[in-house]
């Protein structure tokens with residue numbers, strides 16, 4: 438059986454985990470205690486020398502990088518969340534890349550400074566939060582505009598791009614990032630968060646750790 442190494446505060450890991458549910462993969466979930474530094478243990482580095490979650494073990498092979506794991510799982514399970522044709526794939530993958538680079542990365546600035554730094558007793562960089570908020574203000578309208586045109590990011594069917602984007606924004610409430618001005622995005626988020634692939638992981642970001 439597949440084994441997926443995750444942590445509930447990691448949006449890359451949550452992306453892999455929700456994708457695994459969405460494509461109907463059977464897997465065993467293993468939480469890596471990032472707060473205790475387990476990702477740097479000899480045992481975990483033997484699985485993923487990069488020392489990061491997520492990592493997916495399939496038999497003797499290990500697949501890392503959340504977007505790669507998404508594509509691997511969709512292809513392995515024969516899921517239509519990644520289309521067969523190369524143009525369809527490019528359209529889906531463009532949203533995956535956009536979510537990772539232009540939504541997840543600014544969210545990570547805010548998450549580090551509003552959540553992780555206080556937990557670790559490290560200084561909070563208010564300027565980094567401002568940069569994150571500025572980038573989100575630039576990039577979220579693009580998503581909202583697309584969702585005004587179509588039910589999902591690439592049309593009338595859910596795709597991997599929706600999952601990457603949904604999870605990139607998952608910590609919004611916990612981080613006090615206000616998405617309410619993006620009405621199409623808000624409606625799309627509400628609908629997707631009711632789906633089994635989301636509810637099988639958690640009811641909301643941080644629920645696993647009592648947030």
Ligand SMILES: N[C@@H](CCC(=O)N[C@@H](CS)C(=O)NCC(=O)O)C(=O)O
Pocket residue numbers: 446447448449450471476488489490491501502503504
């Ligand atoms: N590009 C990677 C990023 C993975 C990543 O940064 N994971 C973080 C948690 S969000 C991690 O494991 N950090 C532990 C560390 O760097 O010590 C992916 O998409 O999978």
